[in-house]
Amino acid sequence: MRCAEFFIIFLLVPALFVLEILPKSYMFLTLWVGCFYALYHTKKNGIKILKGFKFDEFKFIFKRFLILALFLAIFTWIFERNSFLSLPKQRLDIWLLVMILYPIFSAFFQEILFRAFFTLRYKAFFKNQNLFIFINALIFGLVHLLFGNFIAVIFSFFGGILFIKTYLKSNSTLLSSIEHALYGNFIFTIGLGHYFYHGY
Numbered sequence: 001m002r003c004a005e006f007f008i009i010f011l012l013v014p015a016l017f018v019l020e021i022l023p024k025s026y027m028f029l030t031l032w033v034g035c036f037y038a039l040y041h042t043k044k045n046g047i048k049i050l051k052g053f054k055f056d057e058f059k060f061i062f063k064r065f066l067i068l069a070l071f072l073a074i075f076t077w078i079f080e081r082n083s084f085l086s087l088p089k090q091r092l093d094i095w096l097l098v099m100i101l102y103p104i105f106s107a108f109f110q111e112i113l114f115r116a117f118f119t120l121r122y123k124a125f126f127k128n129q130n131l132f133i134f135i136n137a138l139i140f141g142l143v144h145l146l147f148g149n150f151i152a153v154i155f156s157f158f159g160g161i162l163f164i165k166t167y168l169k170s171n172s173t174l175l176s177s178i179e180h181a182l183y184g185n186f187i188f189t190i191g192l193g194h195y196f197y198h199g200y
Helices: 002-018 024-044 055-079 086-090 092-125 129-147 150-170 173-190
Strands: none
Touching (some): 002 024, 002 092, 002 129, 024 092, 055 150, 055 173, 086 092, 086 173, 092 150, 092 173, 129 150, 150 173
């Protein structure tokens, strides 16, 4: 049962988007449907999606974010200079909407599905935690193939490693969502958002 569930949610449905059998306009709707399915199982197993976290845990992920954000900014300046800060400079209204809506309607929902639900349903199949982290990040990266470029896949893979480690350490979907939102909002701000979304 769980093998079929894994195949459908994390392989088949993303493949339908990548192959354009499903229109990408349904992408967020599909994510939210999957999220509600995940919420059913997490609630059933007593997992609190809004579980808090320690301030020291937040300080750690924020310090790490500051370091990696510098490298992301340098990368963008070198390889995507024409896009650097393009969204806030050219479409301030859209940028403000992204800053507000992305953490809630994208990052948080993704963390429910890819971290809380994924850990609940499949972690027991892995005796080696590092292998579990790798598989989780790999699946998360490959899902981003639907954006049609490998930058999204590679960045999401490494982001997935950070997010799953944060979740496993803190057991807080809220904390991993905050971390996810930090990187996502920063990527859209500095000019790499076109790799992850084509709607603006």
